[in-house]
Amino acid sequence: MIAFALVLLAVALAWPVPRLMARAQVFRRSPRAALFAWQCVTISAILAALAAAPAVAPLVLFDGQEVWKHFVILVVAACVSGLMLARLLIAGHSIGRRMRVLRARHRDLVDIIALDHDPNTRVRVLDHPVPTAYCLPGRESRVVISQGVLDAMPPKALEVLAHESAHLHARHDLLVEFFSVIHETVPPPVRCSAAMTEVRLLVEALADRASVRRVGKAATREALLALAGSKAPAGAMAAGSGSTAVRLDLVDSAEPRRAMSALMYAYSIGLIALPLALLALAWT
């Protein structure tokens, strides 16, 4: 039965597929295509779960045999789809609200305690000796760097800003928020924290590549080493987050890989097409 195939597909996309993808380090070599693939896996899993009920409907409407049996399956499938949708909406609302509140509070705080700054710019410098840099995304975004960054590497402050500007410009926070919502929607035993870690790493790799394009590999490496392990408040995106060793390796190999990217895009589109094709088959 097609509805059963859709449920199996949803389970496969929620359980083994993300675990296998998180282990396949080849995805890291093309971060943009890899992030697209991660989005498609996630969306395809949701589509498959939500399409289970509509796939049973034709059996109830058009198939005269075993109507009651099919009706019970339809009700169960509709309950599963409804539960999934409700969990998605609740997680989306609570995570989005939590992030906005945290960032607004921290933005107000840095605006008060930052050293002399031009209120027309979004860069704030904190009087702290430890090098740290992070951004607070949102409509009134901020790039926050410590005095330690300026003292330790005056010409390098620009590189830090290139990385943070890439996060803000491309709204990487929305991407991370999307995956956080899905992560929270999935029941805890099925959740794949390796997938969440991988997505965060890919987002950092993408911002590092923007930095490489602007200031070159050597300067990006220096900034990464200086900020290794630096901390940032909740809701912010830290320049030093993720494994520095892995990020340095990705900076070194930051060359375009067109064939690999094309394969990843084809894989992604295939993933989205699969549940839609199964649903279309159920109605033919």
Ligand SMILES: [Zn+2]
């Ligand atoms: Zn970053």
